[in-house]
Amino acid sequence: xxxxxxxxxxxxxxxxxxxxxxxxxxxxxxxxxxxxxxxxxxxxxxxxxxxxxxxxxxxxxxxxxxxxxxxxxxxxxxxxxxxxxxxxxxxxxxxxxxxxxxxxxxxxxxxxxxxxxxxxxxxxxxxxxxxxxxxxxxxxxxxxxxxxxxxxxxxxxxxxxxxxxxxxxxxxxxxxxxxxxxxxxxxxxxxxxxxxxxxxxxxxxxxxxxxxxxxxxxxxxxxxxxxxxxxxxxxxxxxxxxxxxxxxxxxxxxxxxxxxxxxxxxxxxxxxxxxxxxxxxxxxxxxxxxxxx
Amino acid sequence: xxxxxxxxxxxxxxxxxxxxxxxxxxxxxxxxxxxxxxxxxxxxxxxxxxxxxxxxxxxxxxxxxxxxxxxxxxxxxxxxxxxxxxxxxxxxxxxxxxxxxxxxxxxxxxxxxxxxxxxxxxxxxxxxxxxxxxxxxxxxxxxxxxxxxxxxxxxxxxxxxxxxxxxxxxxxxxxxxxxxxxxxxxxxxxxxxxxxxxxxxxxxxxxxxxxxxxxxxxxxxxxxxxxxxxxxxxxxxxxxxxxxxxxxxxxxxxxxxxxxxxxxxxxxxxxxxxxxxxxxxxxxxxxxxxxxxxxxxxxxxxxxxxxxxxxxxxxxxxxxxxxxxxxxxxxxxxxxxxxxxxxxxxxxxxxxxxxxxxxxxxxxxxxxxxxxxxxxxxxxxxxxxxxxxxxxxxxxxxxxxxxxxxxxxxxxxxxxxxxxxxxxxxxxxxxxxxxxxxxxxxxxxxxxxxxxxxxxxxxxxxxxxxxxxxxxxxxxxxxxxxxxxxxxxxxxxxxxxxxxxxxxxxxxxxxxxxxxxxxxxxxxxxxxxxxxxxxxxxxxxxxxxxxxxxxxxxxxxxxxxxxxxxxxxxxxxxxxxxxxxxxxxxxxxxxxxxxxxxxxxxxxxxxxxxxxxxxxxxxxxxxxxxxxxx
Numbered sequence: 001x002x003x004x005x006x007x008x009x010x011x012x013x014x015x016x017x018x019x020x021x022x023x024x025x026x027x028x029x030x031x032x033x034x035x036x037x038x039x040x041x042x043x044x045x046x047x048x049x050x051x052x053x054x055x056x057x058x059x060x061x062x063x064x065x066x067x068x069x070x071x072x073x074x075x076x077x078x079x080x081x082x083x084x085x086x087x088x089x090x091x092x093x094x095x096x097x098x099x100x101x102x103x104x105x106x107x108x109x110x111x112x113x114x115x116x117x118x119x120x121x122x123x124x125x126x127x128x129x130x131x132x133x134x135x136x137x138x139x140x141x142x143x144x145x146x147x148x149x150x151x152x153x154x155x156x157x158x159x160x161x162x163x164x165x166x167x168x169x170x171x172x173x174x175x176x177x178x179x180x181x182x183x184x185x186x187x188x189x190x191x192x193x194x195x196x197x198x199x200x201x202x203x204x205x206x207x208x209x210x211x212x213x214x215x216x217x218x219x220x221x222x223x224x225x226x227x228x229x230x231x232x233x234x235x236x237x238x239x240x241x242x243x244x245x246x247x248x249x250x251x252x253x254x255x256x257x258x259x260x261x262x263x264x265x266x267x268x269x270x271x272x273x274x275x276x277x278x279x280x281x282x283x284x285x286x287x288x289x290x291x292x293x
Numbered sequence: 294x295x296x297x298x299x300x301x302x303x304x305x306x307x308x309x310x311x312x313x314x315x316x317x318x319x320x321x322x323x324x325x326x327x328x329x330x331x332x333x334x335x336x337x338x339x340x341x342x343x344x345x346x347x348x349x350x351x352x353x354x355x356x357x358x359x360x361x362x363x364x365x366x367x368x369x370x371x372x373x374x375x376x377x378x379x380x381x382x383x384x385x386x387x388x389x390x391x392x393x394x395x396x397x398x399x400x401x402x403x404x405x406x407x408x409x410x411x412x413x414x415x416x417x418x419x420x421x422x423x424x425x426x427x428x429x430x431x432x433x434x435x436x437x438x439x440x441x442x443x444x445x446x447x448x449x450x451x452x453x454x455x456x457x458x459x460x461x462x463x464x465x466x467x468x469x470x471x472x473x474x475x476x477x478x479x480x481x482x483x484x485x486x487x488x489x490x491x492x493x494x495x496x497x498x499x500x501x502x503x504x505x506x507x508x509x510x511x512x513x514x515x516x517x518x519x520x521x522x523x524x525x526x527x528x529x530x531x532x533x534x535x536x537x538x539x540x541x542x543x544x545x546x547x548x549x550x551x552x553x554x555x556x557x558x559x560x561x562x563x564x565x566x567x568x569x570x571x572x573x574x575x576x577x578x579x580x581x582x583x584x585x586x587x588x589x590x591x592x593x594x595x596x597x598x599x600x601x602x603x604x605x606x607x608x609x610x611x612x613x614x615x616x617x618x619x620x621x622x623x624x625x626x627x628x629x630x631x632x633x634x635x636x637x638x639x640x641x642x643x644x645x646x647x648x649x650x651x652x653x654x655x656x657x658x659x660x661x662x663x664x665x666x667x668x669x670x671x672x673x674x675x676x677x678x679x680x681x682x683x684x685x686x687x688x689x690x691x692x693x694x695x696x697x698x699x700x701x702x703x704x705x706x707x708x709x710x711x712x713x714x715x716x717x718x719x720x721x722x723x724x725x726x727x728x729x730x731x732x733x734x735x736x737x738x739x740x741x742x743x744x745x746x747x748x749x750x751x752x753x754x755x756x757x758x759x760x761x762x763x764x765x766x767x768x769x770x771x772x773x774x775x776x777x778x779x780x781x782x783x784x785x786x787x788x789x790x791x792x793x794x795x796x797x798x799x800x801x802x803x804x805x806x807x808x809x810x811x812x813x814x815x816x817x818x819x820x821x822x823x824x825x826x827x828x829x830x831x832x833x834x835x836x837x838x839x840x841x842x843x844x845x846x847x848x849x850x851x852x853x854x855x856x857x858x859x860x861x862x863x864x865x866x867x868x869x870x871x872x873x874x875x876x877x878x879x880x881x882x883x884x885x886x887x888x889x890x891x892x893x894x895x896x897x898x899x900x901x902x903x904x905x906x907x908x909x910x911x912x913x914x915x916x917x918x919x920x921x922x923x
Contacts, residue, residue, distance in 0.1 A: 031912035038908050042901035050872055050891035052900030061674060061706050062713065062879070063887055064687075069717040070886060079690070082912075086919045145693065155597075164597065165616050165681050172679050172695065238701075252903055259910045266917050 005222055005283070009276035012104050013268055016275075019103065019115060023096060023267045024260075030089050034082060041071045056252070094130050098122030100271060101194040104278045118194070125193050128201045133186040140178050147171060184223050188212060191277045195285075215284050222276050230269040237262040341525055342367045343465055344490040351497045351533070356444040358389075364436045366465045373427035377404075377434060378466035378475035380484060383418045384442065386600060389456055393440045395420075398463070400437040403428075418460075418478040438463055454501075455534040455596050459606065460484055464528075467645075467777065476647050481602060481735055483639065483646045483653070484528070488775055491529040495519040502539065504556050504593045505531035506608025523588065523607055525775055527643045530606040532556070532593050540565050544573035547580045554591040564614065564625060568592050571629040572610075574668045579660070582767040583637055584774070590636070592629075603628055605635035605657075617681050626669050627711070630661030641774050649780045650729035650738065655746020656766070656783075662747060663759075666708060674704040689911075697918070698911050709751045709882040712744045724806030725749075725780075748882050749802040753787065755880035756798070756837070761790040794837040794854045801834045802883070809834035809881055811855065812889035813873050822865045826873050826892075829859045832885065840875050844868035870894065 046052040051063055068075060102118025103110035148171060155164035185208065192211065193204040212219055241258055245251050347362030360382075368374055381398075382391050395414075404422045414420055428434055442461075444454075466475035467487045476485055495503055496518045506529065508521040523529050537556040542565065544553045555568050572590060588608040595601050595613050603612045610632040618625050631654075638660075639646075639653035646653055666672075676688040678696060688699035715736070716723065722737035723745040732738040754762045769778070769786045784803055791799055801807045810831040817825045828840065840851040845868040853860050874891040876884065884890065 027913050027916055028909075030916055031909050034912045035905055035909040039901060039905040042904050043898075045888050046900045047896055048892050048894075049888040049897060049900070050874055050893055051888045052893075052897035055900040056903040059702070059704050060887075061704050061710050062882075064704075065710070065714050065717060066886055066888070082690075082915075086916070089916050089919060141693065148693070162616065168679050168681065168694075175695075252899070252906065256906050259906070259913075263910075263913050263917070266914075270917070 002218065002221055002225065005218075005276055005280050006225060008279040008283075009226075009272050012107065012275035012279065013271045015107050016100075016103050016110050016271070017268075018112075019100065020264060020267055020271065022115075023270070024264055026092055026096070027263060027267065030085055030092075033085055034078070037074065037078070037081075041067075041074060045070065090130065091127075094126045095119040095123050097190055097274070098126050098194065100274050101191055101278060104271075104275045105195055105282070122190070122194050125199070125201060125204075126190050129186055129189050129193070129204070132201070132205075133182055136182050137179070140175065140182070144171065144175050180223070180227075184219065185209075185212065187273060187277050188219070188281065191274075191281050195278070195281060211281065211285065215280070218280060218284070222280060223273070226269060226272050226276060229272070230266060233262065233265045233269070237265075340369075341488050341490050342369050342468075343487060344492070345462065345464075345529070346492045347462055348494045349496065351501065353498050356446075357392075358442040359439075360441060360462065361439040362437070362462065364434075364438070364463060364465060366434045366436075368428045368430055368432050368434070368468075370468060370470070371430050373429045374468075375424050375427045376473075377422050377424060377428070378415075378473040379420050379422060379436075380460065380464045380466060380475070380478060381418050381420055382440065382442075382461050382463065383478045384461075385480060386456060388445050388454075389442050390445060391440060391442045398438050398440055400439070401435060403434055404436070415475070416477045419466075419475055421475075434465075436463070453536060453596070455532070455537075455599060457530070457532050457599075457601050457611065459528070459530045459604075461530075469777070474645065476730070479647070479730065481738065482650060482730060483604075485645050485647055486527040486643065488525045488527055488643070491521070491523040491526060493519075493521040493529055493531075495521065495531065497533070500535065502534055502537060502556070503531060504534075504554070504591050504609060505529070506588050506591065506606075525587070526607040527640060528606055530609060532609070532611070537594070538562055542566075542569040544569050544576075546573060546576045546585070552589055554589070556591070556593045558594045558596060558614070564594075564618070567620070567625055568629060571626050571668075572633060575630050575633040575661075575664050578664050578667070579634070579637060582763060583770050584641070586636055586641075590633075603632060605632040605639060607636070607640045610636075615681065617683060619683060620669070621673065622675050622683050623665055623669055623672050627661055627665045630664045631657045634658075634660040634664075637770060642770065643777050644779065645777060647730040648728050649725075650742035651725055651746040652778065652780060652783055654742045655725075655750070658743045658747040659750040660766070662708060662711065662751065672706040672711060674706055690915075698915050700907070700911070709748055713748065713882070716740055716744045716748060720745075720806070720808065722806070725802075726804045727806075746803075752802065752836075752880065752882045753795075753799065755878070755882075756795055757790050762787075765790060797854075797856065798834075798836040801836070805834075807834035808832040808885055809836055809883045810885040810889070811836075811838055811875050812886065813875055813892035814859075816870060816873055816892055816894060818870075819863070822867055824864055824866060824870050826862045826864075827859060828853065828862070828873075828875060830855060830857070834883065836881050838875050839877065839880075840873065841877050842866070842870060843872045843874065844870050 045067055046055065051060065054060065055063065096119060098121060099115035099117075099119035101122070103115050106114070148168070151164070151167045151171065155167065188211065189201075189204050189208045192198065192208045193201065196204075196207065198204045198207070237258065241255065244255050244258065343364065343366045345362065345364055347360065350359045351357075352359060366377070381393065381395075384391055399422070403424055403426070424434070460478050464484070464486060466473045467485055468474075474485060478484060493505070495505065495508075496516055497503060499512070499515060499517050501517075503517075503519050505519065505521045506523055506526075508519045511518045511520070521529070521531070534556070536559055538559065540555045540557065540562070542553045542555060543550050553569055553572055555565050557565060572592065576586065576590075591609050593609060593611045595603070595611055597614075597616075601611060605611075610629065612625075612628050612632060615624065620626070634657035635653060638656045642652075644650075644652035673685055674687055675683045675685055676696060676699065677694070678684055679694050684696075684699075684701060685703060686699060686701035687704060688696040690696075690698040719737055719740040722732055722740050725741055725745060727741065729738060729742050732741060750762065765786045768789075769783055772786070773782060780803070784799065787799060788796060801809075812829050812831055814827040814829050817827075819825055826840070826842065828838070835855045838853045838855045840853060840862065842849040842851070842864065844866050847868065849864065849866070851862060872891055872893040876890055879887055879890075
C-alpha cells in the first residue's frame, strides 16, 4: 500500500516536473534578494585584496570575524530583511500549494494556466489554514520556552547536568515532532479543502481530523519515508561535495551546480509530500464499489 | 654623682626589661603553645608579616559553621601605625550567611571601637580600626576573632551541597611604603592580599567532604578533622560539599611523581584522565622556566548551575565543566591551562588585581594559549545545538538554541582567534591602563584583563620572537615571585627585548585602548617603470610595518616605522607591479582589517563570488524550511 502511494506520488511529480522550474526560480529570486547586499559588502571588502583568492581556497576565521565587525551596522539590519522575505515566501508558497494540488489532482489538466487557476482559487482558503498553523506554531514555541524555563529551574534545584541534558534533548525532540505534526495536518487540510472544494476552513479541519484518525498510520509512515528520502539526498550531497576541490576557479561552478541540484531535489521532495498526500487522500476517500461478480 | 649614675642605669635596665616583657605578651597569649611561637618565628624568618591560625567547625544540627581564630600581624615598616585596615568575611553565595557581631568580632586589647561604629566601616566588607597605642616597627598586632555562618536552608544538603569559602575570614590589608592598600571585596576581582602563613583546622562530620591545599585528615569519632597549612601564600581557600567523586591520580612532572586530587561531579568521571593529563603537561611545561609549585594541586569541578566562576587559588583549581566537551573543542584543556598558569602569575606573584588584573589573568591567558596549542594542536570553530551538543562549524542565525542558518566544516581558528570575537564587541573597554575595578561589568573586565593582554602578548611575540617573550616571562617571575609587582615592573622586563619602533607599539598596546589599522590605499603607475604606493594609518595605534611589493618576477621589501598618518613610497620596477601587501604574516593580531592590508591592481571577484554562492545556498535552504508552512 505504502509502496503504491510512494510510486504514485513519484509518478505525479514526474508528470508535473515543469513546475519545479517555477518553484526553483522563485526560491532563487528570493534568495538573491538577500544575497545581493551581502555580495556587495563582500566585494567592497575584497575588491582589491589579496585575501580574495586566499578565501576562495580556504576559509579564514579572522577575516570572517573582522568582516562581521566592519559591516556590523548592515548585518544588524539583515534579520529584519530576512524575516520580511520569509513572510513574502510564505505567501507565495501558499499560492503555489493551491496550484500544485490542483495539477496533482488532475493529471490531464496540468497546464500552467491550471496551476495558476488553482493557486488563485484556493489562495484565500489556504491563507486561513496557514494563519491557523502559524498560531499553533506560536503556541508551541511559547510553551516550549516556558517549559524550558521550568526545566532549567528544576535542574538547578536538583543540580544535575545530566537531567538538564536529557530534558532539553527530549524537549527539542518533542518540538520537532510537533512541528512535523502541524505541517502534516495543515498539508492535509489544504488537500481536503482543494479536493472536496470546501469553502469553510473549519469544515476542512474537521474532515481532515476524521481522515487522519482513520489513516494516521499510513499518513505518518508516508511522511516519514518521504522525509528519509529527502535526508538521504542531503547526505549524498554532503558526501560528494567534500571531494570537490576549491581550485581552480571553475570548480566553484561545479559546486554551484551541485548545490542547485540539491535544491531542486529538495523542491521535488516538497512536491512529493503534496503528491503523496493527494494520492493517499484520493485513494482512501474513494467510494468503494462492490464487487458484482 | 655615683648614686645618680646607678639610679639612671637602674631605670634604663628596668625600662628594657619591661619592654621585652611587653613584646613577649604581644606575641603570646595565655594559651600560646610552643608550636604557635615557632610558627610566628618562622614567619619572621621567611619575611612573612602575618599569620592566621583559624579553627572551623560545622555543626550539622544547627546548619552552622563556627569560626574562631587569631591574626598576628607584624609591622615591618619603619613607620608607626595607629590604624589598621581589615577585610571582613563576605559571602557571595546565597546559601550561606555570615552572622557577625561587628562590635565584638575582635578580641584584642590593642584596638578600640568608638560609639559610632559607622566611622570604622568603609563598607560592610572593609573596616578601619584604631589602635590604642601606635604599632611600631617590629611590634605585633594580635587579634582574636569569633563569628559564625549559617546555611540559608538547613534542608539543603545531604545530596547537593556545595560551598566555596573565599574571603571567609578577617584579613589584614596589604601594607606598602605608601601605607595600607585596602579595597572592599569585589564580585569577581580577587582580593588583594599579602603573603601570609596559614594554619587551619577544619572539623566536619564524616559525611561531608573538603577540598583544600595541603590537608591531612584525622578521624575523630564521627567527625573528620583536617589540618591544613600554607606558607607564604596570599590566601587560603576551601570547598565544602557532598556527593562529589574523589579521585587521586599520580602524575608525572619533570620526572617526579606527585599526586593530583580531583573532585568531580556525580556521573562525570569522564574527564578525570583529561584533567590529569592537562595538569601534568602544563606543570611540566612551566617547570622548565619557573619553579615547581610549593604545594600539590587539587582540581574541583564546579556544579553546573552554581554562581561560582572558574578560579585559581593557592593549591586549588576550580573549574566549570560541560557535560559534553570533546577533546578537540579544547574548552576543558584551555580552562585548566589558564588556571594552572594563574597559580604562578596570580598566587606566587600577586599583583594588585584591582589595578591591573591583566598581570595575573592576561599573562595566564597568553601562557595557556601557547601550552594548549603545543599539547593539543589546532583549534576549530564550534557552535552548540540545544546548549550541549557541540557541532564543528559556524552558525549565523538560531532560535531557541536551534541553529537555522549554519555551515558544518573544519574552520581553523589561528592563535589569537579564540576570544577575538569578544574583543571586537567590547574594544571600547580594551584600555589596559584603566584600573580593572573601574570597568562597568564582567564582560568589559574580561576584555581588558584577559583578552586584550593575550592578544597584545601574542602580537609582541610575533615581532620580538617567542624566545624573547619566554625569557622576559621567566625574568619577571624570578624577579617578582612572592611580591606585588605593578604593570611597569612587567613592562620594564619586556622593554629589554624591544627596539625603538617596538617600544612605541608596546606603549600603544599596554598603555592605551588604541586601535590598529593600516591600509594600502592605492598603487599608482606614474610612468613606464615608476610606481607610487600610498599606505595609510586609519587608526591611532602605531606599529612597525613590513611592506612587500609583488612584481611579476620578484618581491621587494620595505620597512616603515608606522608613525606617520600616511606613507608614500616611490620606486622603480622594470617588472609589472601586481600587488602590494603590508604585514604579510599578519603579525599584528590587533589590526582591525586584514583585507585592506593588501592592494591588487586588478579587481578581484573570486573571493566575493565564492562566499556569495555559499550565502545564496544557505538562504535557499532556509526558505525551503520556512516555506514548508501551509
